Amino acid sequence: MTDRSTAIILQTVERAPQWVRRDLCSTDQAARTQAEETLAAMIADALNRTGEPPA
Template identity: 55%
Template sequence: MDDKTKTRILGVIERAPQWLRNDLAAKDPAARARAEEALAAMLVDAIGVSQAADD
């Protein structure tokens, strides 16, 4: 993983909305699963943008 990708991933995590942070820490498995899926989608998008910029 290159530095540009790491920077993009850190940016996604830093900008994660409060609802996502709360749901990641929730005891409710459904809320946690939704938050995990949302975060995964955000990370995939950031990595895709990073790879597209390299091409």
């Protein structure tokens, strides 16, 4: 992974909504899965917008 893609991922995680952050720590498997999928989609979108290949 390049420094650029690392920075993009970090910026995306930093702007993740509070509900995503909260649900990533949830003991409810469905809530955690939804948060993981949402964060993954946000990261993929951010990388696609900059032309970075997925890791």
